[in-house]
Amino acid sequence: MTVSSGAVAPALPTTEIAVEARELYRFYRSGDEETLALRGVSVQVRRGETVAVLGPSGSGKSTLLVCLAGLDEPDGGAVHVAGERISHRPESERAHLRARRIGVLLQSDNLITHLDVRANVRLAQTAVPRAGGRGVDELLDEVGLAHRARALPQELSGGELARAGLAVALANGPDLLLADEPTGELDGAAEQRVLELLRSRASEGRGVLIVTHSPEAVRVADRVVVLRDGRVAS
Numbered sequence: 001m002t003v004s005s006g007a008v009a010p011a012l013p014t015t016e017i018a019v020e021a022r023e024l025y026r027f028y029r030s031g032d033e034e035t036l037a038l039r040g041v042s043v044q045v046r047r048g049e050t051v052a053v054l055g056p057s058g059s060g061k062s063t064l065l066v067c068l069a070g071l072d073e074p075d076g077g078a079v080h081v082a083g084e085r086i087s088h089r090p091e092s093e094r095a096h097l098r099a100r101r102i103g104v105l106l107q108s109d110n111l112i113t114h115l116d117v118r119a120n121v122r123l124a125q126t127a128v129p130r131a132g133g134r135g136v137d138e139l140l141d142e143v144g145l146a147h148r149a150r151a152l153p154q155e156l157s158g159g160e161l162a163r164a165g166l167a168v169a170l171a172n173g174p175d176l177l178l179a180d181e182p183t184g185e186l187d188g189a190a191e192q193r194v195l196e197l198l199r200s201r202a203s204e205g206r207g208v209l210i211v212t213h214s215p216e217a218v219r220v221a222d223r224v225v226v227l228r229d230g231r232v233a234s
């Protein structure tokens with residue numbers, strides 16, 4: 001594991017890059033107040049790589065993650081996922097790219113409340129009916145939730161919800177997995193299992209970026225990017 005400036009190395013062919021963000025800026029305005037959440041952040045995750053993003057509360061970690069996912073638009077800079085630009089495009093195009101290429105796990109969960117766990121995972125696969133993908137049962141087994149397949153989200157514990165959310169995020173076989181505190185709700189054994197799962201997905205040639213405070217997650221990461229005040233700390 002190395003600590004990185006997050007700087008972008010321009011020489012890699014785009015086929016080797018899961019996500020590349022260049023000089024991202026994001027300003028939030030409420031009334032007269034302006035918050036500079038991202039101030040020129042450049043980050044790259046290669047295929048096969050697990051990157052942990054650390055930083056104090058308010059340093060811009062979640063903002064970076066939603067900009068990489070195309071869930072929010074940066075005010076400046078650009079994001080490319082698997083060589084395709086996701087920033088500064090209509091929401092429908094961003095959603096289409098996300099459904100095919102990206103798995104996202106946010107702190108607020110990504111489950112639809114009136115569908116059981118199994119149906120939630122299946123729904124996330126509808127954009128990618130390609131052969132060779134993992135089936136719903138295999139995914140639920142991998143996250144240790146096969147026995148809760150028929151449960152509704154509100155019937156799950158915090159740790160089970162996190163793992164169901166992860167199964168949904170992995171359901172489309174993403175080139176890029178973006179996860180905000182994927183192990184925050186998990187005990188030691190469950191955390192190990194999830195971290196091993198993320199590592200195994202990276203070893204298949206996917207890029208994995210996790211926002212985390214967990215020392216265990218930092219330990220398994222190939223590289224750490226530290227944010228401070230909306231900038232990559234050097």
Ligand SMILES: Nc1ncnc2c1ncn2[C@@H]1O[C@H](COP(=O)(O)OP(=O)(O)OP(=O)(O)O)[C@@H](O)[C@H]1O
Pocket residue numbers: 028029030035036037055056057058059060061062063064
């Ligand atoms: N929708 C919003 N409107 C206004 N300000 C926001 C909004 N979202 C985030 N911010 C502000 O932007 C800054 C960065 O927030 P962000 O959530 O990205 O930080 P973080 O590093 O993820 O924090 P934490 O570790 O506490 O989750 C903070 O000052 C936050 O208050």
